[in-house]
Amino acid sequence: MASSQNLEDEENDYEDTQTDPQLSLSSSSETYMVGFVIVNIVGLQYYSGRISGREMVGLVREPLNVYDENAIKVLNTRGYQVGHIERAGAKVLAPLMDVQMIFVEGIVPNSPNKNPKFRIPVQIHIFARIEAFQDVQSAILGGGLQLISGDSASFALSDAEVVKEKKNSKDVKSVDEIFKLVDENVGENEGLFVKLEPPKDVIIPELFDHQKEALGWLVRRENSEELPPFWEEKDGMYVNVLTNFQTNTRPEPIKGGIFADDMGLGKTLTLLSLIAYDKNCCGGVGVDKRSENEVYGGNVDDCGGKKSKGGRKGKKVTTNTARKKRKVGFSDVSSGINGNSESNTTLVVCTPSVFSVWISQLCDHTCPNSLKFYMYHGGQRTRDVEELKKHDIVLTSYNTLSVEESQSESPINKMEWRRIILDEGHLIKNADAKQSRAVRALNGKRRWVVTGTPVQNSSYDLFSLMGFLKFDPFSTKGYWNRLVQRPLAQGDSKGLERLQVLMATVSLRRTKEQLLIGLPSKSIQTCHVELSHEERELYDHMEEEAKQVVRKYINDGNATRNFSTVLSIILRLRQICTDVALCPHDIKSLLPPDDVQDVSNNPELLEKLVSLLQDTEDFDCPICISPPTNVVITSCAHIFCRACILKTLKHTKASCPMCRHPLSESKLYSTPPGSSDNSNTSSSSPKSSSKVTVLLKLLSENRGVKSVVFSQFRKMLLLLEEPLKAAGFKTVRLDGTMSPKKRAQVIQDFGVSSGPDSPTVLLASLKASGTGINLTAASVVYLFEPWWNPATEEQAMDRVHRIGQKKDVKIIRIIARDTIEERVLDLQEKKKELAKGAFGRKGAKHKKETNIGDLCGLISLSA
Known part of the structure; x- marks a missing residue:
């Protein structure tokens, strides 16, 4: 039964819970x-x-x-x-x-x-x-x-x-005049934060200068008493100048923000320094000095190391900003948040694969017992709020929060946290996803989104972050669409300028290129591959069929309604570029039937639809815009999460949200179980693809150098194992089907520097391995195919190119020439410009965001 599903199993699939919202139906459409x-x-x-x-x-x-x-x-x-x-x-x-x-x-x-x-x-x-x-x-x-x-x-x-x-009303300030005033105020305050040192009796290593600056910014944000942006005090009332809302209650300051430093710049250590600095100034969570084994009940190893020397008093720093406006640089850090129900505990939310990163950072970089932490995860987690209050840090996962979202007795929900840190915070970019709702509902006045890629696909990614930060009015979808999203989608430069102002008010962003921290160089090169005669013939045939299908949708005015079908077609074209063994040769078999058809009576169609889900990491349920769970197929051959479609049928007229055909629960069909890891994949590909041949040649040229091969297709990782083994390479594999413990073991094995049993090639799922892990043992990265989202690729690259890397890093993109892959690269550049623009200053050029026209462009078809 679904209710008894093991929590760890749910979290194994977490990496695949968010894909490109701009390639789905959403309110960010033009x-x-x-x-x-x-x-x-x-x-x-x-x-x-x-x-x-x-x-x-x-x-x-x-x-x-x-x-x-x-x-x-x-x-x-x-x-x-x-x-x-x-x-x-x-x-x-x-x-x-x-x-x-x-x-x-x-x-x-x-x-x-x-x-x-x-x-x-x-x-x-x-x-x-x-x-x-x-x-x-x-x-x-x-x-x-x-x-x-x-x-x-x-x-x-x-x-x-x-x-x-x-x-052109002269009586009321326009929205852009208001944004300009806020921007000027931000500019005046840009240099107010200073470098801070963390307490030496807690944090062992010396921080880099950029980490000390970040610590100063974090402390200043947490202790700000400023009115939130866009609020003014008028005649004893507080007025939001954007919405004209008035209240006699002073709005709460935004104590937190988006910590968006580039990946690999040591954000985790900086955050531990923030917790340590705040604890020494504010008293911490008590004097419990039990070992980690006692705290965990034996499920985490003792970190070892030197004994803590005790706490020291942190210094108080203030500025001369006018007190009458309650605008301060640093206030007395010991003031804290009033209220008896609040704890002094920090909640860190991350994916299971990142647990080991936080634990290793705590063990390696903090004095023993100076910061007490607890793992709120798995079947043995406490249900006692008072137990959690005894710790400085509680680690949990997004999926654990999702499972407990509606549980009023959950200690996670009952706590008022001193601060909440969302590590890899871009994972809540889908505001309607369950984990996004769960983190928004948490109690805590200090709220941090930590991510090196806050804008992954579109500016709409930032809307959910605004909701978590409680940045009114931008935390309400209608206001966000009206003030930011719609101008951006329509190519209006005002939208980008407004977005830049918002980001400047609540975020800190530095890149590796801006900082001198002694990292080895990173080079990126593109290796173009010529498809074989067989591959080219199949690709051209399928692309021509795809054009005919999509052109018909456009002529009939049904392109948007058939969005998921268009995506399926594009997916198959991308798979041919990688290996023909990944997809069927007849693109028409992927199309929905012209008439209502009961898939229970069409095993072939059912099998093909299930295959689509099993082969890739980027297929979304059209309702929740996330990969479907407990998959069902409708009688009209559309795929949904079971919970999503049942809820929709209760709330609306009984019809399919995609094609409007009449629908009822009796016309929903469960999918059969997928194939196991042990299925014989090699027999389906008797001849290596052009890309595999080129990869083997590149690996041979770098033999002896540890390498990571990233692919978005798990089946491709399986197909690669046999030819690499035959060529003499020892490999290990890392993908989303593995438990957190298994992933940690694979990373540890790959990190072994020498020896006959030390693997030299890691075959890694792009999304399952793209966040939170350290792969600095490698110095060469192969991207086997391009991803829609350049931020996902950058995350994968920066698992290797980060603090701790000793060698120059080489990134090699393997791209099939004259195919959809080259056009995906063009789409990536468009998204990169948007991401850069969001954190840039005014004057940056802006283009419209991704739409159906871009998808048509991927198959060389004008919308």
Whole structure:
């Protein structure tokens, strides 16, 4: 049964839980304003949330509402509920929102009723993709609502920013004038943080200068008493100048941010220094000096080393910033957070493969017993809050939080943490994923997102981080889309400038190129491979068929609806470039049937769909935008998570979210179990692919040098084992099916420097090995195929090129010439420019983000 599934097994699959949201259906897609409707917010007397004139409001579907399945709740900028959209309006808008045909934003007009008792008007601005405009207009008008669009004289009454900017109002500051003022304030404060030294009786090594600067920045952020960005104090009231929300309660400062230093620059040691510095200044978690074996009940080895000399008092640093505005550089660190329920414990959330990194850093770089840590993971974890409070650091995984998200008695959820650190924090980039919801719900006023790649695919990755940091109003999807995402998606330079200001207010980002830390050089070269005659013939044939299929989708206006099918086609083209053994030779077999077809009566189709899931790490459930779990196939041949599709069928009309065919639970089919690791893969590939031949030649040229071969296809790793063994290479494999203990053992074996049994080649899954591990034993990296997301590749490279590496590092990309792989590289460059721009200063060029046109471009087809 699913409920008894072992937690460790769930976490083995964690690395594959996030893929490219820009290659999926999401609210970040390119949309334009259709017009707006004016409806009422009702039920104000039942909720505590209040709104002001010209205030933005959040509109959130509430499909489980027992009184109205079409309910749309209204939230103010602080996330408090104000009321609901009146039933007549919700009945029209909710079905369109459920199928993502429209995206809505609300704003209260400039002059609401002075003392609204029961209702207040709201303008709901409606956005859609251009091809859906006619259907949206028909649905809204057919539902009895008056749609006010650009050709109406009443359109000028809109309070939406996209309309206000055209009116050039002189009475109210524009959004970009507000952002400019915030940017100027950030510029004034850029040099305020100083280098700090961690306590020597806790942290053993001497920090690099860039780590001392980061420690100063981290401490300053944690103890800031500034108003959050975009808030002002006016006549005793606090006003958010972006949303016009007003309150007499001072907003909480943002005590935390995004620590985004490049990978391999020692962020973990810097964070341990922060914990140590804060403990020595604030008293720590007590005087329990038990050994690690006692703390863990024997499940972690004693770190050993010298005995701690005790604590010392940390120094207090302040600036002369005006106190009347409560803007300070460093405040008294010992002030801490008030409240009896708070602990002095830091929660570190990471993937299981990163546990060993934190433990080794604690053992190698801190004095014994100076920082007490506890592993909240596995079946033996405590259920006692008081036990967790005895430790300085509690380590847990994203999946553990997901499992306990709804458990009110979970000690993780009951604790008020001194700080929460999300290591590899980009893993919560999907705001709707369960682990993202779980970390947002944690209690703790100091919140840190730690990642070397905060922008992986698009700026939309940052929205979920804003939610975790509680950076209002950008933690609400409607505000994020309105102020940042939509301008970016439409190629408006204002969107990038706003994003740059946001990042400057809450993040610290330094790259290896900016810092002089003595790392060996890293070179990247591309090795182009000519496909064999057989491979070229098959590739050209399949690409031509792909063009015909996608062109038909575009002509029929169904390209977006068939997004997953387009992705499947592109996947197969990429697999041919790697090895023809990875995919079937008939691309039409991958297509959904023209008519409703019961896959239970079509074993061949069922087998092909299951094969698609087993062969790759980048297939998403269209509902949660994550790889499907407990996979089901619908009678119309679409793939979903079981929980996702069942929930959707309860909330909406009983139809498939992808093709709108009638659907019920009786028309869902479970997939058969996949094949095991021991399946005979070599027989399916009697002849080595062109890429394998080139790889063997490159490895032979570097024989004796430890190398890592990264591939996104686990089946390819299995196919590589036999020819490498025959060529005399001793290999080990690392992929997402392995337990944390097995992964740690593989890394340890690979790290053995010499000896006849020491492996020289590590065959590694790109995503399962791309974060949190140290592979500095190697100095050559082969990327067997390009990945959509350049950040994922960079993470993999930096497992090798990081602090501790003694040799120059060589990265070799293996790219099939004149294929989709070369066009994937072009797509990567587009994403790199966006990632650089987000952390750059103004003036950077901006292009639109990835859309269906980019996918068509991958197969040389114009959208």
